[in-house]
Amino acid sequence: MAILNNIEALNQGLTQAMERDDTILVFGEDSGFEGGVFRATKGLQEKFGKKRCFDTPLTEAGIIGSGIGMAINGLKPVAEIQFQGFIFPALNQIMVHAARMRNRSRGKYTVPMVIRMPYGGGIRALEHHSESIEAILAHIPGLKVVIPSNPYDMKGLIVAAINDPDPVIFLEPKRTYRAFKQDIPDEIYEVPIGKARVVTEGEDITVVAWGALIPEAIKAVEDLKTRGINAELIDLRTISPIDTETIIESVKKTGRFLVVHEAVKSFGPGAELISIVNEKAFLNLEAPPTRLTGFDITVPLAKGEHHFIITPKQISDKVEELVKF
Amino acid sequence: MLTDVYNPLKGEMFQVMDKTGKIVNKKYMPAIPDEMLIKMYRTMLLSRIQDEKSLKYQRQGRMLTFAPSLGQEGVQVATVAATEKRDWVSSAFRENATWLWMGQPMENIFLYWCGNEEGSRIPEGVNLLPVAVPIGTQFNHAVGVGMSLQYKDEDSVVLAYIGDGGTSEGEFYEGINYAGAFNTPNIFIIQNNQFAISTSRTFQTKAATLAQKGIAAGIPCIQVDGNDIFATYAATKEAVERARKGEGPTLIEAVTYRIGPHTTADDPTIYRDAAYHEEMLTTDPIIRTKAYLIEKGIWDEKKEEEARKEFDTIVEETFKKVENVGQMPLEEIFKYTYEELTPQLREQYEDYKRYMKGGNE
Numbered sequence: 178m179a180i181l182n183n184i185e186a187l188n189q190g191l192t193q194a195m196e197r198d199d200t201i202l203v204f205g206e207d208s209g210f211e212g213g214v215f216r217a218t219k220g221l222q223e224k225f226g227k228k229r230c231f232d233t234p235l236t237e238a239g240i241i242g243s244g245i246g247m248a249i250n251g252l253k254p255v256a257e258i259q260f261q262g263f264i265f266p267a268l269n270q271i272m273v274h275a276a277r278m279r280n281r282s283r284g285k286y287t288v289p290m291v292i293r294m295p296y297g298g299g300i301r302a303l304e305h306h307s308e309s310i311e312a313i314l315a316h317i318p319g320l321k322v323v324i325p326s327n328p329y330d331m332k333g334l335i336v337a338a339i340n341d342p343d344p345v346i347f348l349e350p351k352r353t354y355r356a357f358k359q360d361i362p363d364e365i366y367e368v369p370i371g372k373a374r375v376v377t378e379g380e381d382i383t384v385v386a387w388g389a390l391i392p393e394a395i396k397a398v399e400d401l402k403t404r405g406i407n408a409e410l411i412d413l414r415t416i417s418p419i420d421t422e423t424i425i426e427s428v429k430k431t432g433r434f435l436v437v438h439e440a441v442k443s444f445g446p447g448a449e450l451i452s453i454v455n456e457k458a459f460l461n462l463e464a465p466p467t468r469l470t471g472f473d474i475t476v477p478l479a480k481g482e483h484h485f486i487i488t489p490k491q492i493s494d495k496v497e498e499l500v501k502f
Numbered sequence: 503m504l505t506d507v508y509n510p511l512k513g514e515m516f517q518v519m520d521k522t523g524k525i526v527n528k529k530y531m532p533a534i535p536d537e538m539l540i541k542m543y544r545t546m547l548l549s550r551i552q553d554e555k556s557l558k559y560q561r562q563g564r565m566l567t568f569a570p571s572l573g574q575e576g577v578q579v580a581t582v583a584a585t586e587k588r589d590w591v592s593s594a595f596r597e598n599a600t601w602l603w604m605g606q607p608m609e610n611i612f613l614y615w616c617g618n619e620e621g622s623r624i625p626e627g628v629n630l631l632p633v634a635v636p637i638g639t640q641f642n643h644a645v646g647v648g649m650s651l652q653y654k655d656e657d658s659v660v661l662a663y664i665g666d667g668g669t670s671e672g673e674f675y676e677g678i679n680y681a682g683a684f685n686t687p688n689i690f691i692i693q694n695n696q697f698a699i700s701t702s703r704t705f706q707t708k709a710a711t712l713a714q715k716g717i718a719a720g721i722p723c724i725q726v727d728g729n730d731i732f733a734t735y736a737a738t739k740e741a742v743e744r745a746r747k748g749e750g751p752t753l754i755e756a757v758t759y760r761i762g763p764h765t766t767a768d769d770p771t772i773y774r775d776a777a778y779h780e781e782m783l784t785t786d787p788i789i790r791t792k793a794y795l796i797e798k799g800i801w802d803e804k805k806e807e808e809a810r811k812e813f814d815t816i817v818e819e820t821f822k823k824v825e826n827v828g829q830m831p832l833e834e835i836f837k838y839t840y841e842e843l844t845p846q847l848r849e850q851y852e853d854y855k856r857y858m859k860g861g862n863e
Contacts, residue, residue, distance in 0.1 A: 233680070236680060239642050242673065243680060246592070246645060246646020247649055249631065249650075266672070279838050286631070418847075
């Protein structure tokens with residue numbers, strides 16, 4: 178066991194996966210020599226050489242498009258997009274090719290590629306460095322979208338993503354890269370894609386969140402105990418495909434549902450989750466399934482961003498409102 | 503190197519055979535064995551006949567929208583003929599003769615244009631990527647395949663095709679730049695057929711040639727007469743050999759002409775001047791290749807007639823077979839989205855199947 182933060186756990190997962198499988202190549206803008214602007218791939222070039230971990234020219238479409246070509250010929254590319262806000266030139270490749278190659282070629286060509294990128298706000302960054310666009314990516318058939326919230330999952334999910342036979346979008350909550358540490362196993366392991374995790378058990382309400390909002394939601398759950406409310410917190414971990422079973426089982430027990438996400442509200446992941454709850458647990462509901470989310474605006478720059486960031490108090494206040502409904 | 507001799511910035515286009523089939527540039531005439539020459543011509547002819555018949559099938563409502571390769575058979579065959587079986591091709595969607603040469607069965611090609619994904623199930627041993635409809639995206643795939651070959655230390659190369667309009671796309675530039683940066687074994691072929699649907703080549707860019715776009719990427723580039731199979735073959739062969747030796751990518755602009763419509767949904771008479779069209783028809787690669795072969799004494803009208811009859815039958819029989827393929831089984835439309843159905847997909851599939859069984863088929 179070793180006590181690691183999120184970025185160290187990610188780095189360990191990548192390293193151990195690369196040690197085991199020499200078809201894994203890691204690349205992106207500044208990902209090689211420097212180890213990425215957040216140092217997620219630090220030391221990989223030194224350890225595995227420039228053929229396996231390298232810098233690329235500045236071309237998101239080139240990074241993803243070439244990754245598709247590599248995957249078609251049997252390699253396992255792990256591509257880094259420096260920030261989620263810069264993914265847009267590559268969305269064409271991701272949506273029209275990576276996600277569809279298996280279907281188009283009837284399984285002859287597949288794209289077992291991992292596309293990693295930091296996402297989310299809260300670091301007082303420039304424009305385009307604070308978005309949460311998981312819904313856009315999760316909307317595309319053929320893609321899987323995962324978001325780890327802690328070092329254990331960060332390592333286990335990156336290993337699972339690399340081993341997955343389909344393209345996986347791996348979104349890393351940059352706000353919590355170095356925010357806390359956790360004791361995690363030294364050996365390589367997988368956290369299964371498509372499985373949510375019950376963080377705290379409770380019987381009054383089901384709260385679903387992910388990424389950087391998990392630590393905030395844990396604080397909210399603690400606060401709610403002082404208000405006499407026991408919330409069941411679920412870390413979704415995989416945005417697509419959603420672990421419907423875990424959510425519905427919980428809602429059937431609690432009768433109340435709140436989803437909390439940083440992404441903007443309309444057409445967001447919360448809408449999907451609430452639809453699932455309505456379809457499968459309608460008769461168990463004692464309050465309207467509700468979402469607490471980012472506003473439908475461009476994420477404000479530092480001087481206004483605090484209004485956009487969801488706080489533990491906002492979560493517990495919303496929970497209390499629903500429990501008292 | 504041919505790319506040093508013919509400078510696209512000086513408007514120098516590489517040609518070996520003129521439009522009458524006469525060799526005008528003996529120095530650079532590639533040594534192609536007669537047997538292979540005949541195979542090249544026959545593939546061009548087969549593709550031509552397939553397209554001509556397909557146009558009729560489409561008009562009869564027996565085929566869906568498709569993009570004919572009419573007039574571009576020369577560049578397509580001459581480029582791919584310069585590669586080996588172990589090499590790769592990342593094409594766009596108008597490369598019928600290339601596909602035939604590689605061994606993509608005509609049956610697959612017809613299946614694809616008849617709305618059946620089975621057509622893109624490329625046979626084992628044929629290193630062809632499926633049709634890429636979004637313009638320009640196939641270049642980066644070609645670079646990625648090239649990088650994988652470098653990584654595996656294989657000496658195969660990758661041929662990629664794009665149209666004249668495609669060279670205005672960002673991914674065209676990103677692809678050739680990336681290839682240059684990694685010195686990948688890529689040969690990029692621009693099939694400049696003068697029109698991107700209705701938009702003429704001259705409107706597409708202020709650049710005098712499309713070949714010169716390689717200069718900024720730092721890769722060798724050349725403009726060739728794409729309807730001259732000898733010039734096209736020689737330029738491609740040289741690029742293939744360089745790529746195989748680890749000397750990096752090349753950009754080739756092959757000047758050709760799209761005799762037919764962009765697709766069957768297009769009417770070129772709206773935007774193409776009739777006199778211009780008549781003039782361009784005289785550059786047809788089939789006319790000049792045939793004239794050359796006859797002059798050389800290895801082809802004649804009798805062989806031509808026999809070949810045409812043979813190909814008529816092949817095309818007709820293949821199409822009939824494809825026409826009789828039924829609808830896609832329901833399971834098949836779900837099956838290939840992921841390696842395994844997600845719980846959501848399984849539920850959608852089961853729900854719909856139940857609905858169909860309830861008398862709603």
